[in-house]
Amino acid sequence: MAKIKSGRAAVYKGFGQRFEIKEYPVPEPEPGAILIKVRRANVCGSDLHMWRGDTNIDAMGAPLPAILGHEMTGTVAKLGQGVSTDSAGQPLAEGDRVVYRYFFPCGHCRACLRGQDPACPMAPLPVVSCCEAPPHFLGAYADYYYLRPNHTVFKVPDDLTDDMVAPANCALSEVLYGLERVGFSFGETIVIQGAGGLGIYATAVAKDMGAEKVIVIDGIKERLELAKAFGADEVIDMREYKDPVDRVLRVKELTGGWGADVVAELVGFPRVVPEGIDMLGNGGRYLEIGNVNIMMTYEADPSSLVINNKSIIGVLFYKADTLKKALDFLSRAKNKYPFDKILSHSYHLEDINKAFEEQDKGLVSRSAIVP
Numbered sequence: 001m002a003k004i005k006s007g008r009a010a011v012y013k014g015f016g017q018r019f020e021i022k023e024y025p026v027p028e029p030e031p032g033a034i035l036i037k038v039r040r041a042n043v044c045g046s047d048l049h050m051w052r053g054d055t056n057i058d059a060m061g062a063p064l065p066a067i068l069g070h071e072m073t074g075t076v077a078k079l080g081q082g083v084s085t086d087s088a089g090q091p092l093a094e095g096d097r098v099v100y101r102y103f104f105p106c107g108h109c110r111a112c113l114r115g116q117d118p119a120c121p122m123a124p125l126p127v128v129s130c131c132e133a134p135p136h137f138l139g140a141y142a143d144y145y146y147l148r149p150n151h152t153v154f155k156v157p158d159d160l161t162d163d164m165v166a167p168a169n170c171a172l173s174e175v176l177y178g179l180e181r182v183g184f185s186f187g188e189t190i191v192i193q194g195a196g197g198l199g200i201y202a203t204a205v206a207k208d209m210g211a212e213k214v215i216v217i218d219g220i221k222e223r224l225e226l227a228k229a230f231g232a233d234e235v236i237d238m239r240e241y242k243d244p245v246d247r248v249l250r251v252k253e254l255t256g257g258w259g260a261d262v263v264a265e266l267v268g269f270p271r272v273v274p275e276g277i278d279m280l281g282n283g284g285r286y287l288e289i290g291n292v293n294i295m296m297t298y299e300a301d302p303s304s305l306v307i308n309n310k311s312i313i314g315v316l317f318y319k320a321d322t323l324k325k326a327l328d329f330l331s332r333a334k335n336k337y338p339f340d341k342i343l344s345h346s347y348h349l350e351d352i353n354k355a356f357e358e359q360d361k362g363l364v365s366r367s368a369i370v371p
Helices: 045-052 168-181 197-208 221-229 244-254 270-278 303-307 320-333 349-360
Strands: 006-011 020-025 034-042 072-079 097-100 144-147 153-155 189-193 213-218 234-237 260-265 280-288 311-314 345-348 367-370
Touching (some): 006 349, 045 349, 072 144, 072 168, 097 168, 153 320, 168 197, 168 280, 168 320, 189 197, 189 270, 197 213, 197 221, 197 320, 213 221, 213 244, 234 244, 244 270, 270 280, 270 303, 345 349, 349 367
Parallel strands (some): 213 234, 260 280, 280 311, 345 367
Antiparallel strands (some): 006 020, 072 097
């Protein structure tokens, strides 16, 4: 294959500034690495948080300028020396469609050595990397993505579309692993706070795991309708139940007065956490995935956790095998749920500013950047 000379990237320079399209030299993959041609890169809620300044990566000292984006899929553009299979042992060749973890556990810290690499403190550091230095392409909003040596990567089954698998390495895998971590099991009830991408996938996965009842909370009609299409047994419309107390009482009513076994926070705003904890029954577990914004807080009464034996589990990343489970789930459920409705709009890379602005305003539910 001829050497690829350059590729485009949408560069984030700092809060309040527009993305700038720039070109960088495309690196040759080192031994064990893979050069990916990006096919889809979704605008995830966490990307919006960074763009809006909720997650103030500038103040946190993130190395800028950077290429943002992490929820993606692509094809193998070039294989580094020694790479012939994916992480499941399937033959891998140029042109194959793949998905891959977007974070990089170090492999040798205390968490990694115990088989808990989602808790690796080094894993999130490369997610936002300066794009001025080689290999440049370490974010999704670009023509290419550089997959570092010996990383988790899986070949995409032919029966799955790009739109279906693009969220697999973020939203879908995170809720899969989160529900495992919180011990969600057959016959339990779950409340899902927020019917965005994470919430919709959590709804389908919870039903697939044998939930007795899935209750979804949101304030946008289209999201609630989509939640029903993905298996929600009940929805709570925040336009009807405006007071948190009323929403808690409604959950208790829908669970026979007991409360939910699990509540999953997938909104990304701390103010919903106390409300969600109150929705739990005795011995209930609160799954916290959405709040990634540092220094945004809430007030809480910890005695409610102690007296009622409630617990909180936080999840940011997932295990390598979780991504394979996500692909298997999509293949199994592809005709059961309308996965084609999760992504509502696609934009060219040159229109990335428009994509962020329209999704931020609520004009678009969830969008994809197509380089």
